[in-house]
Amino acid sequence: MCDLRKSFLLALVLTLFGATSMQAKESQLKLVSSAFKQAGQIPSLYSCDGSDTSPPLAIDGIPKDAKSLALVMDDPDAPGGTWVHWVLWNIAPSTSQITQGTVPRGAQQGVNSWRRKSYGGPCPPSGQHRYYFRLYALSERLNLPSNSTRKELDLAMRGKVLAQAELLGVYAHH
Structure with a gap:
């Protein structure tokens, strides 16, 4: 019985340690923009009121074992349900910047809710x-x-998914 209790405690400790390590790993991936702060107002330049171009994004903390990155932009507040504005995948894991108005070389762009393969x-x-x-x-x-x-x-x-990061911006027509 004592061996069974020790095995259980060891398994519990390993599970907790593993979960803690995973949480730390996930929290290292970061996504930010020089155009707006977390939960800040997205400038109209990046909207349908402006030039409708994608904002600059900076990526940090990519796990060493990542083979690719994917990026999605969506609006959960759309009247008919979540509206997808941008879908990208197979972004090279060496990517640290996505320049304004560009798609990283080699990345694939999927179809958004407007049925276009572009940023909206x-x-x-x-x-x-x-x-x-x-x-x-x-x-x-x-x-x-x-x-x-x-x-x-x-x-x-x-x-x-090895890790994920989220950047939130808000927008209203002016």
Whole structure:
């Protein structure tokens, strides 16, 4: 009985240690923008009121074992449900910057809710909406057709996410 109790305690300690290590690893991945702060106002330049160009993004803390990155921008406040503004995958794990208005070399761009393979900036029908940029570090490159949607990307990423980061911006028409 004593051996069983020791085995259980050891398993519990290892589980807790493993969970703590994983949480620390996930919290290292960071996504920021020089255009707006976390939970800050996205400048109109990056919206349908401006030039509708993607904002500059900076990436840090990519896990060493990541084979690719994926990025999604969406609006959960859209009247008909979450509206997907941008879908990217197979971004090289060496990428530390995504320059304004560009797609990293070699990355694939999927289909957004406008059915376009491009960035579509904030364009809320009314009020202020939240826009989430979600970055995922993946254990492998994804083999997806170029016309894939966010839903297909989510399915392909299952079990492959090593870490993730989130940047939130808000926008309302002026």
